[in-house]
Amino acid sequence: MGNTPSAGNGEHKANNGNGQGMVKVSPYMVIPSRVGGFSLYLKQGGKLVLYAEKGELFTDEHKQRLGLLGVDHLYVRAADYVHFTRYVQExxxxxxxxxxxxxxxxxxxxxxxxxxxxxxxxxxxxxxxVDKRRFQRIRSLIADSLRFLSRDDALKELSRFIREGEEIFQHGIGVMVLTVTTLCSFMKEDSDLLVAVGMGAILHDIGKLELPQDIFNKKFDTLSRADRDLVKSHPALGVGVCSALPLPQETLQCILFHHEREDGLGYPSGSTGNMLPSYVKALILCNEYDTLTRGREGRKLTPFEALARIKSMRSAYDMDMLRRLIEVLAKADLTS
Structure with missing residues (x-):
């Protein structure tokens, strides 16, 4: 088996000759277990043939045979891809x-x-x-990812996939990875806290769903006073969106306080650094860094430029947390 691209969220599609859409996936994404909700196909002689039927037990022998055959990709029906994605998450x-x-x-x-x-x-x-079912799936995925995210080499590899895109959910994933990897540098053993903060990071902008999308397509400093007030309401709205979920206090704090500043000039509460937990300070910093390097509010900065800008605003961010973030980025060779 070669180290080849996986499904990429449905981007790689093929056709089986009968008009049925197919999605290309990596053999690495299938573990020995019972295949539920989807069948697996492979390409032979230019045609797609059934390899493992839905519900069939996929064994170590199946995987070894794929390696011997030199199979780089498997395929699932596009209609079944949602089941395959759920299988990978689980x-x-x-x-x-x-x-x-x-x-x-x-x-x-x-x-x-x-x-x-x-x-x-x-x-x-x-x-x-975000209902209880999706919330639980997010929580489980973060909990099951902690060991991988704490690896020194994981961030470098993940950066190839998480640094692009301006959608809210893409930004949330970037902030979550940066925040968790930074916190893992000094609190790796506190898995419950890391999971809670990871959920807060990935959901920190959920309140924006309650507001008109067009106000987030403009630079903040060009907005009217009324629209600025709307934007500043999104952390509190986010807590409201999640109010029916069994979220830990740390998760809610991350959602509510992710735009606060050390000097008290942030929002919505104007809390100063001595009032903010260290994990919130990490999220605040990583949120700004990801925003700058993603280019969500202007020109996309390089990591070096983004870190320099953050350093120049010493009163806004926790400098000890910045040092930790820089160390994490340096280990992943991501500071230039």
Missing amino acids: NILDLMDDEAIPVGERARIWSDATVSLAREAFDRSLPKP
Whole structure:
């Protein structure tokens, strides 16, 4: 099996000759287990043939045979891809802990699974994007990802997949990865807190779903006073959106305080640094860094430029947390 692209959230599609859309997936994304909700196909002689039937037990022998055949990709029907994505999410711990899978491929698998879940959580067309079921799936995915996210080499590989895109959910994933990896540098053992903060990071902008989308397509300093006040309401709105969920206090604090500043000039409460927990300070910093390097509010900055700008605003951010973020980025060779 080669180290080849996986489904990429449905981007790689083929046709089986009968008009049925197919989605290309990596063999690495299938672990020995019972295949539920989807069948697996492989390409032979230019044609797609059934390899594992829906509900069939996919074994180690299946995977070994794929390697012997030199199979780089498997395929699932587009109509069944949602079931395949759910399968990957439910087995993410086994996939992330499998040292036989290259780190880069594990990063791709993790990105595909997380993007699919986060996109659904931020879908404006759904009446309740984040319900208890989706919340639990997000929590489980973060909990099962902690060991992988704490690896020194994981951030470098993940950065290839998480640094692009301006959608709210893409920004949330970027902030979550940066925040958790920064916190892992000094609180790796506190998994409950890391999961709670990870959920707060990925959901921190959920309140924006309650506001008109067009105000977020403009630079903040060009908005009217009324629109600025609307924008500043999104942290509190986010807590409201999540009020029916069994969220830990740390998660709610991350959602509510992610725009506060050390000097008290942030919003919505104007809390100063001595009133903010360290994990919130990490989220505040990583939120700003991801915004600058993603280019969501202007020119896209390089990591070096973004860190320099943050350093120049010493009164706004926790400088000890900035040092930790820089160390994490330097280990991943991501500071230039």
